[in-house]
Amino acid sequence: ILNVEQSPQSLHVQEGDSTNFTCSFPSSNFYALHWYRWETAKSPEALFVMTLNGDEKKKGRISATLNTKEGYSYLYIKGSQPEDSATYLCAPLREWNSGNTPLVFGKGTRLSVIA
Amino acid sequence: DAMVIQNPRYQVTQFGKPVTLSCSQTLNHNVMYWYQQKSSQAPKLLFHYYDKDFNNEADTPDNFQSRRPNTSFCFLDIRSPGLGDAAMYLCATSRDRLAGGLNEQFFGPGTRLTVL
Numbered sequence: 001i002l003n004v005e006q007s008p009q010s011l012h013v014q015e016g017d018s019t020n021f022t023c024s025f026p027s028s029n030f031y032a033l034h035w036y037r038w039e040t041a042k043s044p045e046a047l048f049v050m051t052l053n054g055d056e057k058k059k060g061r062i063s064a065t066l067n068t069k070e071g072y073s074y075l076y077i078k079g080s081q082p083e084d085s086a087t088y089l090c091a092p093l094r095e096w097n098s099g100n101t102p103l104v105f106g107k108g109t110r111l112s113v114i115a
Numbered sequence: 116d117a118m119v120i121q122n123p124r125y126q127v128t129q130f131g132k133p134v135t136l137s138c139s140q141t142l143n144h145n146v147m148y149w150y151q152q153k154s155s156q157a158p159k160l161l162f163h164y165y166d167k168d169f170n171n172e173a174d175t176p177d178n179f180q181s182r183r184p185n186t187s188f189c190f191l192d193i194r195s196p197g198l199g200d201a202a203m204y205l206c207a208t209s210r211d212r213l214a215g216g217l218n219e220q221f222f223g224p225g226t227r228l229t230v231l
């Protein structure tokens with residue numbers, strides 16, 4: 001069973017603050033890491049799919065880094081806005097003999113941005 | 116807009132009464148997934164279809180079945196819902212499983228199931 005840890009479980013920040021949270025996963029047989037944002041009453045939507053150690057991806061004010069050797073990824077939000085309030089899920093994918101294993105999601109980090 | 120649609124958004128059923136959740140997609144994706152998410156827990160994959168090829172997760176209870184009559188539609192059947200099956204059920208699609216995990220998944224808004 002793949003153990004995926006996301007921390008913190010929840011956080012509250014003021015509008016304009018920058019924030020970051022962590023996804024930890026076993027580094028063995030790493031293949032890819034997905035990040036999703038899930039706003040309340042909406043569909044989860046993909047933010048990033050990352051594969052390379054040291055990779056950094058950016059979408060607007062949101063960016064993510066990946067360390068496959070130590071098994072973690074950071075998600076950063078610069079200048080948080082109320083519309084960033086959501087649950088952020090990470091899901092690593094491992095390479096296995098018969099192909100890739102399914103995504104295993106973490107419990108997510110629930111972000112609330114207070115105006 | 117191309118999308119993944121789930122109906123209904125909220126479903127109430129009685130203990131032991133069979134229930135079917137539906138998912139449709141306009142993306143023409145090969146792969147369709149069903150996830151179960153219980154309160155404060157991670158979404159858990161129940162099974163997925165690659166085209167018509169059904170792939171069940173080892174720990175998915177027999178109580179859960181799925182049908183995919185065509186590319187666009189996929190159904191989740193819960194034969195005898197128990198109180199522990201109350202959860203959010205998410206449907207997702209991706210373009211091609213065999214391309215590796217590099218293809219993002221596209222999710223529907225979910226169906227919240229209540230079991231009385």
